[in-house]
Structures are given as structure tokens and as C-alpha cells.
Amino acid sequence: DERFAPLANLRANHYRIQELGDVADITAARDYAIVLCDLHGVGTALNPGAQGAHLIREIKKHYPEKFVIAYTGASPPSLISRSARDNADAMIKKDSNIEDWIDALDRAITRNPDLTSRLN
Numbered sequence: 001d002e003r004f005a006p007l008a009n010l011r012a013n014h015y016r017i018q019e020l021g022d023v024a025d026i027t028a029a030r031d032y033a034i035v036l037c038d039l040h041g042v043g044t045a046l047n048p049g050a051q052g053a054h055l056i057r058e059i060k061k062h063y064p065e066k067f068v069i070a071y072t073g074a075s076p077p078s079l080i081s082r083s084a085r086d087n088a089d090a091m092i093k094k095d096s097n098i099e100d101w102i103d104a105l106d107r108a109i110t111r112n113p114d115l116t117s118r119l120n
């Protein structure tokens with residue numbers, strides 16, 4: 001629903017991030033080992049009610065090897081947030097500080113043997 005605010009900071013820290021925006025097909029995740037997924041304003045072509053939570057569920061169903069990090073500014077008790085928490089590998093608040101984003105990505109990288117280093 002908004003631009004990915006930590007993008008410039010994460011790129012400055014040598015993470016290679018491709019911002020896709022709203023995707024209309026889960027095959028958009030095919031080429032990525034780690035997927036960061038907002039919960040609102042994405043996946044609307046797939047399920048306008050569940051949005052990002054549905055997108056996460058479908059990515060994990062079709063690409064179980066993907067490490068999916070859900071992020072949102074919504075309060076934790078929302079139905080979309082609960083669904084995302086049940087299906088994503090990790091969850092982070094949209095307004096988390098850059099250190100928390102780096103920690104989340106580093107954990108995802110270390111859990112993925114296909115990724116050698118964020119600096120390569």
C-alpha cells in the first residue's frame with residue numbers, strides 16, 4: 001500500500017532487493033530465495049480480501065523453499081496479520097528500525113544454503 005521505506009537503507013547495506021509492487025501472479029516470486037511481502041495493497045488481483053496474507057500462503061504452497069518475511073503496519077490482532085503469521089517464516093513491523101530489518105534478512109540468508117553472502 002506504500003513504497004518500501006527501508007529500501008534505500010538496505011541497498012546501502014549491500015542487500016540486493018528488487019521491488020515488485022503489487023503482483024498479479026505468484027510466479028513473480030519464482031526467482032527469489034527471500035520474499036518480503038507487505039500485507040496490504042499486494043495480492044489484490046489474487047484475493048482482494050486477504051491480500052498479502054493470501055499471496056504469502058500461495059507462495060509457500062507453490063514454493064515451500066522460499067523464505068517469506070511478512071511486514072505490516074497493521075495491529076497484530078487483524079485477521080490478515082494472523083493469517084500471515086501462520087504462513088510466513090518471519091514477520092516484522094513495517095516501521096521497524098533498520099537494524100531490525102538487517103537482522104531479519106541476515107537470519108533469512110543464513111537459513112538459505114543457496115545464498116552465499118549478501119555482499120556478493
